[in-house]
Structures are given as C-alpha cells and as structure tokens.
Amino acid sequence: MSTIEAFAESLTQSARRFSPRLLLSELLLKQWFEPVVPFTVMIGLWLYFALTIPDYASVQNGLSLLRLFAEFGFVALAMGFCLISGGIDLSVGAIFALCNFAALFFLLVMEWPVGLVVVATLCVGAALGSINGLLIGFLKARPFLTTLVTLIILRASVNLLNTGYAQVFATNSVDSDAWDFIGTGSVLGIPVNAATLFLVLLICHIFLSRSRYGWHLTAIGASRKAARHAGIRVRLMLFLTYVLSGTLCAASGIFYAARQASTDSTTGVGWEFQALTAVVLGGISLAGGKGTVWRAMIGALIVFLLINGLVRMGIPGYVTSAVTGMILLAAVGIDVKWSKNRGKAIQKIYVNPAYVAFSPAPSVQRGSASPFAQNDRLIHAQVIGLDQVEGPEDVIVDRQGRVYGSTRDGNVIRFSGENFEQREVFAHIGGRPLGMQFDRDENLIVAVAGMGVYGVAPDGRVFKVTDETNRTWYKLNDDSRLRMADDLDIAPDGKIYFSDCTTRYEMTTNTLDILEARPNGRVVCYDPKTRTTRTVINHFYFPNGVCVSHDGKSVLIASTSLCKIFRYWIEGPKKGRTEVLIDELPGNPDNINRASDGNYWLALVGIRTPTFDLSVRKPGFRLRMVKQVPTDEWLAPALNHGCVLKFNEQGEALESWWDPTGISHSTLTSMREHKGYLYLGGLENNRIGRIKLDGVDESWTGYDAYWGDKSRVKG
Known part of the structure; x- marks a missing residue:
C-alpha cells in the first residue's frame, strides 16, 4: 500500500469511527451534559447584560x-x-x-x-x-x-x-x-x-x-x-x-x-x-x-442574573416576578417532557450505521472445486447432551476427555462417561460465558459477557481474572469496564489475549453493533505476572474469535462484522502490527482454534447473501430497518447454515464442513479438535456435536499442544 493509499485509508477509518450522531448520543448519556442547556442560558444572560449594561463585565461588578x-x-x-x-x-x-x-x-x-x-x-x-x-x-x-x-x-x-x-x-x-x-x-x-x-x-x-x-x-x-x-x-x-x-x-x-x-x-x-x-x-x-x-x-x-439584570435595566419589580413565574412554568414543563423522552431521544440517535464495502464473497456452490463448497459433512454429527445445554457458544475438551460447554444460563456444563451420558454443572459463573481455554495449571479461563474474564479451578471454584482495562483518555464515556468479553486464548508466556467485541452494546443487543459496522470493539491482554490489563488493539470491528498461533508469535482475530481474519504480532520484527490474514470469507467468522496438522479451525456463525452484502453499503437503509422493522424481521446473514472451515498459516482456505439444513448445527460458533474428533458448539443450539475426522493425529489434544505433556511439565 502506497503512502497516499495508507493516508486515504486512515481518513476513511477516522470518518467511520466518528460522527456527529455518535458524539451527540454519547454526550446525552453523560450526566454532566444534562444541564448543558441551562448552562448555555446562564452564559447567554451574562453576555447579554454585559453588552447592554455599562461596566457589567468589569471585575469589580463581578x-x-x-x-x-x-x-x-x-x-x-x-x-x-x-x-x-x-x-x-x-x-x-x-x-x-x-x-x-x-x-x-x-x-x-x-x-x-x-x-x-x-x-x-x-x-x-x-x-x-x-x-x-x-x-x-x-x-x-x-x-x-x-x-x-x-x-x-x-x-x-x-x-x-x-x-x-x-x-x-x-x-x-x-x-x-x-x-x-x-x-x-x-x-x-x-x-x-x-x-x-x-x-x-x-x-x-x-x-x-x-x-x-x-x-x-x-x-x-x-x-x-x-x-x-x-x-x-x-x-x-x-x-x-x-x-x-x-x-x-x-x-x-x-x-x-x-x-x-x-x-x-x-x-x-x-x-x-x-x-x-x-x-x-x-x-x-x-x-x-x-x-x-x-x-x-x-x-x-440564571435566576439571580435575570432578576439583577432586569432591576438594573429599570424593569419594574412586578414584571420581574411575572418573568420568574413564567420561567418556573416553562422549566416544569421542560423537566416533565425531557424526563419522559430523554431515553427515547437517545434510543433514536444511538444506533449509527456506517458504510462498509465487503470484498467479493467466494463461491459456496455445491459441487464446485471451491474449498468453501457446501456439503453435508455435519448433518449426521453425533449428538452430545441433546436438550441438556442451552446455546453452548464455546466447547472445549480437557485432558481426561470430558466435554465442556458455556451456556446462556451462566453455567459451564461438563459431560463425561463413555458416551458423555453424565451431565453436571461444572461451575456457575453468571453473566453469559463465551470463549474458554485451559491454562497451564488446568484452570478453565472463561470470557464472560457483561462481567469480564473469570477462571474456574479444577475443583470448580470460580475466581475473577479481570473485569476492566485501561480507559481511552479521549473518549467521553468511560470504557474501562469490559462490556462484552467474547473469546480468549493464552500465549506461551501465560498472557491472556481476549476480545471485547463492543464497548457500546450489551450481550442482548450486540447484533446492533454488527449492523452498525463501526470499530467499537478492542483486543485486550491480561498479564498474570503483573496482574495488569491493557488494551492492545483499539477501534476494532467486532473482534470475536481469538487464537494464539502455533508458534506463539502472533494472535489470530476474527472480525465478525467485516468478514475478515486479522493477525496481530506479539513477537518478532512485526511486533505490535496488525495485518489482514484472510480478506474473503463467505460468512461471518466466530471462534478460531488450532488444528492438529498445524492449521486452524474457523466457525462461520452466518453466511453472506447478496442482499446482506448490499445492505452493508447502505447505512441509511440499515438505520431505517432498525427503527421501523421488528427485530425478528431484520435483514441478516443466513443463520440456518452451519459451517466450519479449515485454513492454513498463510490464510488459505483448505476445506469446509457444512450443515446446510441447519437442523443439527445452525449458527455454529465454535469447534475443538481432540483425539481425532471435532466437537461443535453453537449460540442457538440445544446440543454439542461431534464428528470423526479422517487422516488426523488421533493422539493430539489441545492442552498438550499448548502446554506439552503433563508429566513432563511437572517434572
């Protein structure tokens, strides 16, 4: 990219990041902004009397x-x-x-x-x-x-x-x-x-x-x-x-x-x-x-300046009293109306869609040579915990082969036994548990929307890791609280990298952030050695899946709203730089995890359609849709197609697994490989899926890939 192109891209990003509507909505949320109108009136009164009354603006008169x-x-x-x-x-x-x-x-x-x-x-x-x-x-x-x-x-x-x-x-x-x-x-x-x-x-x-x-x-x-x-x-x-x-x-x-x-x-x-x-x-x-x-x-x-000014201008006292009475009536009326309608006013201007231009979507036509071509490889997946889990957004398998799912009821559910018939609540965290990963000590680290990052010890004890990061000094609203921690992964040095996908919306309204298509998210790092949390990437477009690369030198980040995968370097000559790894995806990416062959798994939570791609270039259309159309009728990506991709270190798609019916696994958000099987989780699913993988290392486990053989680590 040339210097001119980089400068133009920087200007474009700035334009998308800021807008008058966005500024006004954030101002209206601030308590100190509420008296801005009376404050302006106060200044206006003083200026008026300063211009009409001799020596009114003098220090002595003040x-x-x-x-x-x-x-x-x-x-x-x-x-x-x-x-x-x-x-x-x-x-x-x-x-x-x-x-x-x-x-x-x-x-x-x-x-x-x-x-x-x-x-x-x-x-x-x-x-x-x-x-x-x-x-x-x-x-x-x-x-x-x-x-x-x-x-x-x-x-x-x-x-x-x-x-x-x-x-x-x-x-x-x-x-x-x-x-x-x-x-x-x-x-x-x-x-x-x-x-x-x-x-x-x-x-x-x-x-x-x-x-x-x-x-x-x-x-x-x-x-x-x-x-x-x-x-x-x-x-x-x-x-x-x-x-x-x-x-x-x-x-x-x-x-x-x-x-x-x-x-x-x-x-x-x-x-x-x-x-x-x-x-x-x-x-x-x-x-x-x-x-x-x-x-x-x-x-x-205001009242004092008005009365004092009118008296010094020779206005009779009864007129001053009448003016004060009219001001009181007007103030009461405005107070009542504003108290009733402030929330509505904020709601009308808070959602502020931006223009986004997607790269062309690759073909998913069934039978084509494309690695994205639709197939039926997920339809007959083995079912684990049917109707015993509510929306297992992420799944993970421990060293003992037990399967965990993070569910919408605030629990982490664990299935064990030969056929995973034994179900138990491993931990009740609260909030909405999402992404999970085991650290070196086999603590289950969990990103919890609305709460931050928490850990669960092997005995089920829940502890807080972090719930805030450094505040962005130039933002009006305090963004130090972790509003929606989404997915996480752990680097070889123990640092936890996780996505906070939006600083403007909550779990129940996060789809508005995707529709808004503004860089409201960030990637955050927690260092357990210093117990400090800091934002490493600010102004990111809905960062979702996070995965530390096999060599531990970079972090892969899925941008759900841009349909791209980024790489953030944490070591080497490019340390601190972010680059696009995959620019063309057929859907909205979610979680990313390692594969046994040195590649990566990626879940697509939604599949792009021509009408959806057109809508992202029409911010006005999306704004009218949010205001005028019921939520369940919003235009969205195809959410009834479950899809898992595999891609390599260079960002090249290798193959895909689909459930085009959406009956077994729609809205897939996560997958984990463990000893020759791929485990599937979905935001709206009532089960955890499992499929047998061919030609893979059947002894490979996620824990050993991150931390090595347990006995060797302890020795």
Whole structure:
C-alpha cells in the first residue's frame, strides 16, 4: 500500500469511527451534559447584560455580584437537597429571614461573641428544619402542605419580631472585626460568603455523590418504597435532609445579617419560589431522585442574573416576578417532557450505521472445486447432551476427555462417561460465558459477557481474572469496564489475549453493533505476572474469535462484522502490527482454534447473501430497518447454515464442513479438535456435536499442544 493509499485509508477509518450522531448520543448519556442547556442560558444572560449594561463585565461588578449571589445560593442549595429527596421546602425563605433576625438578636441584644452568634444561629436553622423533618419524615406529612404551613407561621413570626426589635437593631451597633469580615471581607480577593458557598458546594458534592448518605437520599427520592425495602432508614434520612436545609438557610441568614445589619418584613420574601425556579431550571427533577449541587447553582445563577439584570435595566419589580413565574412554568414543563423522552431521544440517535464495502464473497456452490463448497459433512454429527445445554457458544475438551460447554444460563456444563451420558454443572459463573481455554495449571479461563474474564479451578471454584482495562483518555464515556468479553486464548508466556467485541452494546443487543459496522470493539491482554490489563488493539470491528498461533508469535482475530481474519504480532520484527490474514470469507467468522496438522479451525456463525452484502453499503437503509422493522424481521446473514472451515498459516482456505439444513448445527460458533474428533458448539443450539475426522493425529489434544505433556511439565 502506497503512502497516499495508507493516508486515504486512515481518513476513511477516522470518518467511520466518528460522527456527529455518535458524539451527540454519547454526550446525552453523560450526566454532566444534562444541564448543558441551562448552562448555555446562564452564559447567554451574562453576555447579554454585559453588552447592554455599562461596566457589567468589569471585575469589580463581578465580585459585587458574587457577594450578592452567595446568600441566595445557600437557599437554592437547601431547596435542591429537598427536591432530590422527593420532597420540597417552601419555608426556606422564611427560615432564612428568621435566622437573619436571630443573628442580629444574638449579636446586638444578647451581646454574644461572634463565634457563639454563628453557632447559635446555625442551631436555630437546624431546629426550624427539624420541625419540617419531624412532620415529613416521621409523621409522614405531605412536604408541600407541611412546608407551606411552616412558611406562613414563620413569616408571621418574623413580621411580629421585626415590629418589636426593628428600632433596637437600627440604634445599636457592634465594633467587631470578625463580624465585619463575615459581612464584607474577602478570601484571596473573593468575597468571604462566595468562598464559603464554593467550599460548601464541594463538600455537598462529595456528600451527595460519594457517600452512603447521598446514595440513600437519591434512592429515597427515586422510590421511597423501594428504598425502604432495601433497608434504608427513610424516616431518619428525610428528617436529616430538612435539618440540613434549615442549616444552609441559617448560613445564608448569617452572611446577610453581617452584610446588611438590618431586617424588615420583606427580607427573604419570594425566595422560596425563586429557589424552586432555580433548581428546577438547573435540572433537578421535581419528581425527586435526580440532581446535583452544581445544577442547583447553575439554575440559581440564571435566576439571580435575570432578576439583577432586569432591576438594573429599570424593569419594574412586578414584571420581574411575572418573568420568574413564567420561567418556573416553562422549566416544569421542560423537566416533565425531557424526563419522559430523554431515553427515547437517545434510543433514536444511538444506533449509527456506517458504510462498509465487503470484498467479493467466494463461491459456496455445491459441487464446485471451491474449498468453501457446501456439503453435508455435519448433518449426521453425533449428538452430545441433546436438550441438556442451552446455546453452548464455546466447547472445549480437557485432558481426561470430558466435554465442556458455556451456556446462556451462566453455567459451564461438563459431560463425561463413555458416551458423555453424565451431565453436571461444572461451575456457575453468571453473566453469559463465551470463549474458554485451559491454562497451564488446568484452570478453565472463561470470557464472560457483561462481567469480564473469570477462571474456574479444577475443583470448580470460580475466581475473577479481570473485569476492566485501561480507559481511552479521549473518549467521553468511560470504557474501562469490559462490556462484552467474547473469546480468549493464552500465549506461551501465560498472557491472556481476549476480545471485547463492543464497548457500546450489551450481550442482548450486540447484533446492533454488527449492523452498525463501526470499530467499537478492542483486543485486550491480561498479564498474570503483573496482574495488569491493557488494551492492545483499539477501534476494532467486532473482534470475536481469538487464537494464539502455533508458534506463539502472533494472535489470530476474527472480525465478525467485516468478514475478515486479522493477525496481530506479539513477537518478532512485526511486533505490535496488525495485518489482514484472510480478506474473503463467505460468512461471518466466530471462534478460531488450532488444528492438529498445524492449521486452524474457523466457525462461520452466518453466511453472506447478496442482499446482506448490499445492505452493508447502505447505512441509511440499515438505520431505517432498525427503527421501523421488528427485530425478528431484520435483514441478516443466513443463520440456518452451519459451517466450519479449515485454513492454513498463510490464510488459505483448505476445506469446509457444512450443515446446510441447519437442523443439527445452525449458527455454529465454535469447534475443538481432540483425539481425532471435532466437537461443535453453537449460540442457538440445544446440543454439542461431534464428528470423526479422517487422516488426523488421533493422539493430539489441545492442552498438550499448548502446554506439552503433563508429566513432563511437572517434572
């Protein structure tokens, strides 16, 4: 291949790998992307006011806005926690106002020191919040009505207290550097109340997303009944949430009292509805169980900037209130619609087929001289375990001649006895066990879709080998988890090479990856000496079968979606390079295994047809098919033809074995040679097959081919 051709191929691969739809679907899956719309609105508002209001974008104005915003930010955060728990707190504005009064009362009337004033005010806020928590958490009162009543009572109390002490507050003052610092001080140039708010946000973020309290709180908001059944102390958690809400409002009241040094009947009026508007606008669901502290702050900034900007532009207060109300209505409507349709939106754009051009399919015409010509060599295969196995995707034979099958029920089934009449569950792993191989110590190493790579000791004990690999740093979604480990093989040095055929789909939807025809898979290596796992080939087209070559210097990899076999060099001058070994196959390759004569066996899980080959060049057609046609009517390769091929080290096909009826062995996915017989497994089969091979070494076993004679290994 010339330099220009290689460059063109590289561009083509890049175009197939990335697409706007693919990027958008992955973005929509990220939690941090959900508030992107309110975040954009927030930036847009700031830019608009910066262009229309003189000096709005200055540093001095920015610091002034931060000082004014911080107190509202605390109240919005309090509302956010209540909404996440599945409740609401309409009394946050009144608690804020009462705590503002309490701080001034303790300082100016009781003449307590500043430290004691802060602690006492926080206790007042916690006590007021505990009233809501007691009624809602332990007495099971409705949050809306309960906090509406406490709002009315607390607001009346504030007005009554202000009437008696307003003149006292106006005529008294205190000379305290600490109190002045709380009201007007700065930390590293940032207003102290804003710096404190940011610190509280960090703590609350960790609290909500990394602690048991946060997980339990989110679970309660999603479903109280389910949380209660899971053993979560729902009543206590709700009580503590409202105590936290009151404490945050108290912190806001302390900073406001230190900055304003006054109180009146309008203090905090309407803040509960502004806070509610803010957190819903930021993306915290009214239904509960969803939200972050940062979303609450984004919404709070939007409301604060809007109100502040409109006031500075001379807009009357009643207009500002009306605008805030309309925003709340719109936010609620958008929240409800988006919660219902987000999953549908992702589903509509997630599948993203790409253009693929297959090499011409070789002829499989019966009676032709082609090594792929159809025949009946598998039709009369001996049956093992009829109706006793469910989809043995892979089969393997141990040194004692016992046959193992990996089945869809999460088990590895073993058949033994002279005619394999004895059936037993060798191990229950879970997930979907797929490819298998014995290591030097006769542990059965198994690739398990949805779980990773596991091992089964000779006594049936199951142990984990690995379930993650290194993350691709530039990918939006974390791909470190092994989503669908498919097949594996073990190199002479003990390293386990295995395919993770897709990083976008699960076992139940992996056919979508083949239809999508994008390089979503990878080949991974686990080194038992260092116990590390790393991806050796990224962006591979549905890697499936994996087989270490006879000389141990390369790994053969089947690409199911491209209908090709690749060779990856692990030793020698080509180490680290990947090349095409077989470019033309009549079907979709699956597992690859060694043959006794130095060649290789290959299973074809599906047979290509002209219509299927045409469809892979029509991504739009495949997309419409996925969206509009039931799954069982999708255009697919012929899955009712069982086929096994043999090819040599140079990638040349030698001969084939077929079951064109699909009655005995359809959707063949695996085959193993052992002492003159070939054992057959299939993803949809209800049996394991066995056929007698002619002209082969009848003493050859897979274990000895990999690890040598057992007695010689031990000696």
